[in-house]
Amino acid sequence: MPLWHIYHPANTYTASDKERLAKEITAYYVRFGLPEFYAVVLYHEIPSDSFYVGGRATGASVRITVDHLARTLEDPEMRKRMTQGLDAMLAPYTHDRGLHLEFNVTEVPRDTWMIAGLFPPPIGSAAEHAWAEENRPIPY
DSSP states (O other): OEEEEEEEETTSSOHHHHHHHHHHHHHHHHTTTOOGGGOEEEEEEEOGGGOEETTEEOSSEEEEEEEEOSOOOOOHHHHHHHHHHHHHHHGGGTGGGTOEEEEEEEEOOGGGOOBTTBOOOOTTOHHHHHHHHHTSOOOO
16 A cells, blocks of 8 residues: 655645545556555645744645555665656646655555455455455455
8 A cells, every 4th residue: 555644734735636636646556556445645734833844834845755565666776766756746736836845755564564454465466456456455
């Protein structure tokens, strides 16, 4: 599961913006074979007097943390391409709006993750494909 926490100033994003970005994030991961329900996006509105960068209050910064649990990338070049791809995907919601963006991706060991009391099926397995088709965790 990619779990996204998007911290942003209050009133930065409309409900439509949030839905559109969440769908783009989900589509990004589905391209790599993950079930849609793996993608979780949480928006956190932060008042400008509670969002500080460099010790100064700001109303123009977005901070994103992403936990990758379903897949990890061992190759540094692949990690770099993924990070650049995520930055490009986020640009219309950040850079292009004059917002400062900082984000990081943490890769978590797959064996420390469960959904609905189940360990996720092996990558590329028939069970994982079934999860993707059903768009929900099912016993395997």
